[in-house]
Amino acid sequence: MTQETRRPPHIVFVMSDDQGPWALGAAGNAEIQTPVIDALADQGIRLSRFFCASPVCSPARASLLTGRVPSQHGVHDYLDGAHAGPDSADYLGGIPTFTDALADAGYRLGLSGKWHLGSSDVPRRGFVHWFALHGGGSSYDRALMYRDGVAEQVEGYLTDIIADDAISFIEAEAGGSAPFFLAVNFTAPHKPFAGQHPERFTDLYRDCAFESCPQESPHPWLQTLDGGPIGGEPDAREALIGYFAAVTAMDAAIGRILDALRAQGDDRETIVVFTSDNGFNAGHHGIWGKGNGTFPLNMYDESVMVPFVLRAPGLVPEGVVDDALVSAYDIAPTLLDLVGIDPTRFESGPGRSRAPLLRGETGRDTDAEIVVHNEYGPVRMIRTADRKYVHRFPYGPHEFYDLAADPGERENLVDDPARADEVADMRRRLADWFATHRGDARYDGALLPVTGAGQIAPLAEDPQSAFGMPMWDGALAQNSEGRT
Known part of the structure; x- marks a missing residue:
């Protein structure tokens, strides 16, 4: 050949x-x-x-x-x-x-x-x-x-x-x-x-x-x-x-x-x-x-x-x-x-x-600003080489980790006044990224009651129905009883 x-x-x-x-x-x-x-x-x-x-x-x-x-x-x-x-x-x-x-x-x-x-x-x-x-x-x-x-x-x-x-x-x-x-x-x-x-x-x-x-x-x-x-x-x-x-x-x-x-x-x-x-x-x-x-x-x-x-x-x-x-x-x-x-x-x-x-091509992208994003329903993450911010809609709690000093993610610094500017920057960048990539607003997970208990149907006109549970307060109570 x-x-x-x-x-x-x-x-x-x-x-x-x-x-x-x-x-x-x-x-x-x-x-x-x-x-x-x-x-x-x-x-x-x-x-x-x-x-x-x-x-x-x-x-x-x-x-x-x-x-x-x-x-x-x-x-x-x-x-x-x-x-x-x-x-x-x-x-x-x-x-x-x-x-x-x-x-x-x-x-x-x-x-x-x-x-x-x-x-x-x-x-x-x-x-x-x-x-x-x-x-x-x-x-x-x-x-x-x-x-x-x-x-x-x-x-x-x-x-x-x-x-x-x-x-x-x-x-x-x-x-x-x-x-x-x-x-x-x-x-x-x-x-x-x-x-x-x-x-x-x-x-x-x-x-x-x-x-x-x-x-x-x-x-x-x-x-x-x-x-x-x-x-x-x-x-x-x-x-x-x-x-x-x-x-x-x-x-x-x-x-x-x-x-x-x-x-x-x-x-x-x-x-x-x-x-x-x-x-x-x-x-x-x-x-x-x-x-x-x-x-x-x-x-x-x-x-x-x-x-x-x-x-x-x-x-x-x-x-x-x-x-x-x-x-x-x-x-x-x-x-x-x-x-x-x-x-x-x-x-x-x-x-x-x-x-x-x-x-392994020469001149590959080694930009230090490369980030990855993760989404699990209303939980969203932005991570750089040495920082991580996690945001949870609508109530929190939120997290911020200095991975260079704390690679095991043991100390949540989100409320540390000395880190306020870093947290604000990561939060802004995360919001901008999801605003760009979320697509159909009905599919946006920010307000969905995703609790890790499973999704039973495709998202429809009422996306919350796909999770078989009411909005946040009821979902939180239901999940606290140990559903998978």
Whole structure:
């Protein structure tokens, strides 16, 4: 195949579920075993400060696919309600995604695993292979899946079932003239934790000290349910064993997928991405869970940062760790740019191609004013390299952290008179950014009763109805009773 007619690279996009930025050997965690992902990092680039768009699954995934903020696409919380059938809705219907752009460019698309953006039984446009989980989570020994629209009850270890399906897609596409995009969306390491994973993985952690997950005193905002933290389980040690085992089992499954690429001779012609939908606290800050592990909803770095590794032989250098602030908003234009598709369609919002950064090109953007923004309904964050401001509509509390002096976000300086000018500047910049990017005012999360209890319908003429609860006062009372 000549250079002029060379096929664009395949893309295998692997996403874990609820994986904190600390839960990776390559990130410096000496306790967790992730040799496959660590090797990917050695063979490509790891972004050490990569941020999801929202610290909960559905809005984070929607923003990654569309490059839009939740106040543009209208997904503000994890999706509850109908996931399939006539009562379900495609929450991204009519909104362009980067997979649409790949399909338009001739890519053959496949999905293995979690979707959780509505209508799990209906393949999205361009997907020639669709093996989607019914909802947002499942036990690991059985699950309801939809294979090309047909319900299929599967039994066995779900992580391996997802990997097996991904491998079948790779093998079916082998030798084809068209490039493929494969989304491998694991449910690991999402709860349930204890008693869910093969002994060969849980045994690895029976004697682990778990110094990477200090079990701090419960956070004042921690939500609890049935005797345990809402994002965890009553027995914290067993939960940690399960969480770590889930990550290591997933790592092994990714290894089998990479082996399949090598067996087909496609590993050097494939961009492999590994990331997670949102972060996770496993005792950090006295929290088990992500953004909705507390109420008020939190924006700690453990909740909003996620692992990110990209290997692309010949396209990006090897063995690079970069601490630039990069957001999931940037993924759509960046991936398109890397495979030679015009990314500008996905740069009208907050995202922009970071392909020059990944390629290590000279003169890359190192502007110290690069910031990332996060949104979880009425909770909004602006973060620079060394400062973070969190604003909560309509009542607060607000937070301001000097990350240079306090990287663990322990001392809230929002009411420090000496920091008043800094707080005011960050607040102004945050307001200006959301005023620019919010889109349809009805979708603006600032006045929505998003409490981490789930979203049951698309936003409509009365967006509050999507959350099945009244406005603020009632929502606060309802959430204080420990709803998920």
